[in-house]
Amino acid sequence: MSTARTEILARLKAASPSSVRPSTPALIPKRGQAEGQARTDMFVEEAVYGLAEVVRLQRWSEVVDKVTQVMADAGTDKLKAAPHPKLQDLDWSGVEIAYGRGQDDDLVGLSVAYGAVAETGTLVMRSGADAPATLNFLPDVHVVVLQVSDIAANYEAVWACLLKEHNQLPRTVNWITGPSRTADIEQTMLLGAHGPRKLVIVLIDEKA
Amino acid sequence: MSFFSQDNPLCHDFLNGAKKALDDDRLQAQLARSLKDGFQKKRLKGMSRLPEYEDLRDQAKAIKAHTLENLDTYLEQFEAQVIAAGGQVHWARDDAEACKIIIDICQSVNAKTVTKGKSMIAEEIGLNAQLVANGIEPVETDLGEYIIQLRKEPPSHIIAPAFHISKEQVADTFHEHHLKQIQGRDLTEPTTLVHEAREELRQKFINADVGITGANVLVAETGTGLIVTNEGNGDLTQSLPPVHIAVSSIEKVVPTLDDADTILRLLARTATGQEMSVYTTFFTGAKRDTDLDGPSQFHMVLLDNRRSELLGGPLHDVLSCIRCGACINHCPIYAKVSGHAYGWVYPGPIGSILTPHFVGVDEAHLLPNACTMCGRCEEVCPVRIPLPKLLRIWRGRAFDAGHPGGVQRFGLKLWAWFAKRPALYHTVVRPAVGVLRRLGKARPFDLPAPQGGTFMDRYKKGER
Numbered sequence: 119m120s121t122a123r124t125e126i127l128a129r130l131k132a133a134s135p136s137s138v139r140p141s142t143p144a145l146i147p148k149r150g151q152a153e154g155q156a157r158t159d160m161f162v163e164e165a166v167y168g169l170a171e172v173v174r175l176q177r178w179s180e181v182v183d184k185v186t187q188v189m190a191d192a193g194t195d196k197l198k199a200a201p202h203p204k205l206q207d208l209d210w211s212g213v214e215i216a217y218g219r220g221q222d223d224d225l226v227g228l229s230v231a232y233g234a235v236a237e238t239g240t241l242v243m244r245s246g247a248d249a250p251a252t253l254n255f256l257p258d259v260h261v262v263v264l265q266v267s268d269i270a271a272n273y274e275a276v277w278a279c280l281l282k283e284h285n286q287l288p289r290t291v292n293w294i295t296g297p298s299r300t301a302d303i304e305q306t307m308l309l310g311a312h313g314p315r316k317l318v319i320v321l322i323d324e325k326a
Numbered sequence: 327m328s329f330f331s332q333d334n335p336l337c338h339d340f341l342n343g344a345k346k347a348l349d350d351d352r353l354q355a356q357l358a359r360s361l362k363d364g365f366q367k368k369r370l371k372g373m374s375r376l377p378e379y380e381d382l383r384d385q386a387k388a389i390k391a392h393t394l395e396n397l398d399t400y401l402e403q404f405e406a407q408v409i410a411a412g413g414q415v416h417w418a419r420d421d422a423e424a425c426k427i428i429i430d431i432c433q434s435v436n437a438k439t440v441t442k443g444k445s446m447i448a449e450e451i452g453l454n455a456q457l458v459a460n461g462i463e464p465v466e467t468d469l470g471e472y473i474i475q476l477r478k479e480p481p482s483h484i485i486a487p488a489f490h491i492s493k494e495q496v497a498d499t500f501h502e503h504h505l506k507q508i509q510g511r512d513l514t515e516p517t518t519l520v521h522e523a524r525e526e527l528r529q530k531f532i533n534a535d536v537g538i539t540g541a542n543v544l545v546a547e548t549g550t551g552l553i554v555t556n557e558g559n560g561d562l563t564q565s566l567p568p569v570h571i572a573v574s575s576i577e578k579v580v581p582t583l584d585d586a587d588t589i590l591r592l593l594a595r596t597a598t599g600q601e602m603s604v605y606t607t608f609f610t611g612a613k614r615d616t617d618l619d620g621p622s623q624f625h626m627v628l629l630d631n632r633r634s635e636l637l638g639g640p641l642h643d644v645l646s647c648i649r650c651g652a653c654i655n656h657c658p659i660y661a662k663v664s665g666h667a668y669g670w671v672y673p674g675p676i677g678s679i680l681t682p683h684f685v686g687v688d689e690a691h692l693l694p695n696a697c698t699m700c701g702r703c704e705e706v707c708p709v710r711i712p713l714p715k716l717l718r719i720w721r722g723r724a725f726d727a728g729h730p731g732g733v734q735r736f737g738l739k740l741w742a743w744f745a746k747r748p749a750l751y752h753t754v755v756r757p758a759v760g761v762l763r764r765l766g767k768a769r770p771f772d773l774p775a776p777q778g779g780t781f782m783d784r785y786k787k788g789e790r
Binding site: 133220222245252272290305312 | 356359364378381392394410416417419423473486489491493516517521531550556557558561562564565581583584585588598600601606607610612613614619637
């Protein structure tokens with residue numbers, strides 16, 4: 119045990135009385151409590167407010183066409199995708215697709231969201247074998263597939279899910295609300311600072 | 327131009343710094359535009375979108391109060407969880423210890439360059455200077471920090487470090503430093519500047535040996551730290567290099583993830599009016615075996631730097647601060663003198679409370695006095711810190727330490743002597759009002775003339 123640790127903790131112990139926490143539940147704003155269709159609408163509204171582009175599709179199989187279109191807009195025929203089983207199951211014939219972590223020259227990246235929070239239109243990504251965190255930041259355009267059934271009303275609900283599924287939180291959990299931006303030059307907001315210039319959320323009704 | 331540095335505060339020179347800022351027309355125009363029409367309006371808009379905003383402030387205040395009462399317990403829990411997640415925890419009593427820990431880690435992996443996410447704690451401990459002194463190149467990746475690093479300036483705002491710099495100045499700086507770019511290229515548009523910085527920094531992100539970030543919040547129950555960014559820079563900083571070092575002060579811990587949610591519901595909204603920062607990245611320990619990316623080493627540096635001395639004392643409440651910058655954005659003094667005048671790392675009202683603690687009251691006694699006691703800082707503080715009350719405590723301490731001295735002190739004592747003798751006071755004040763009125767008429771802009779007689783005379787006449 120380091121002396122610094124012992125000293126700091128001893129000082130804190132001496133200075134703070136220690137108390138039992140009153141059990142007040144977290145205050146979840148009303149708009150973080152939406153159910154059903156209202157929850158989906160809330161998510162879309164807030165994601166768009168955060169400058170994300172939201173596309174609604176019925177089925178997983180339609181993802182390929184949408185992604186191909188985004189790639190054409192970005193002027194590339196290469197796609198970097200997360201090695202997620204749902205993406206690997208799709209028919210990518212005709213697309214130059216590579217699976218793996220994000221790299222410097224990725225123009226279009228494709229990921230699957232762990233979940234989302236309707237309250238602020240926020241995507242929740244967790245790192246893992248099927249979800250490299252670097253893919254959330256390195257591509258110019260980031261396409262994220264999200265199932266409507268995975269949208270939670272609030273942050274608390276997503277944490278509850280994550281903690282239920284994992285003994286320990288994954289190394290990285292990224293909340294993403296819109297594309298990268300900066301206002302560091304004269305407080306003018308500009309997109310595409312270091313992360314993706316464009317965030318496309320593909321919302322799927324079908325539950326795979 | 328000379329600037330303060332972490333080990334060379336210029337707080338004693340506040341009046342000169344203030345004058346320099348007041349004489350700078352460009353800076354004055356920029357401050358007026360960026361604060362009133364920028365930060366202040368954005369916050370109001372953000373608040374108006376969330377009816378529960380005021381209740382959330384009470385809740386955040388309660389979370390902080392409870393955590394501070396049990397800081398040792400939650401830090402121990404946090405430490406145990408970080409270790410369980412494959413991370414290492416280092417405790418630093420002061421700035422020198424923190425820098426040494428970080429440099430030792432960098433040297434253990436033969437680091438040549440480190441990328442850095444924006445961290446006020448790194449500024450507080452003067453990390454960059456120490457890294458350079460040890461042959462390690464620090465690369466700031468937040469656009470604002472990057473700009474001021476190139477210009478060799480300290481930050482002038484805690485969330486917008488290049489707040490004081492115009493786009494023309496940024497263009498000049500980029501022309502001077504980005505030598506691989508085409509000479510004489512057009513950098514008049516801010517978009518071009520952002521793209522150029524992105525291009526210049528991309529390779530540095532990828533080549534860095536170590537990534538260093540701060541942490542906005544630490545979560546005890548899971549051993550998680552979190553950072554908020556809009557650019558994605560701090561996030562790349564901690565996911566690309568093989569080693570991630572996070573440095574944070576001890577009071578940033580909260581008990582649970584749900585508590586962090588409450589803080590996050592307030593942080594961006596109060597700072598920039600955003601619903602949520604674009605990227606909120608939670609990091610827990612090191613990369614897992616099956617992960618495709620992430621750092622194989624994670625080090626958490628917990629810094630005290632005499633914060634434990636504040637705990638339970640008269641300035642205790644300042645430890646609740648979540649560093650949103652709202653008090654700075656709403657301070658009428660900051661709006662005129664900008665950040666550098668304060669002469670150390672933390673400017674504005676929060677800085678005028680923290681700085682005297684870190685650099686001493688003899689150096690920084692002017693700061694708590696550079697305040698109109700208008701109370702706006704307390705009004706906008708998301709965790710309801712009574713900033714004017716804390717500033718007043720420093721004023722008292724400054725006076726006890728002999729500040730101000732000389733004529734001012736004599737004047738105050740003289741006034742106090744008269745004030746304690748009402749009859750004499752009124753006899754002297756009555757003619758003085760007449761003199762002031764005449765002076766005021768002669769120089770109406772420097773000295774507003776008293777209206778009518780003394781307060782007591784008018785009170786007696788029944789004027790109310």
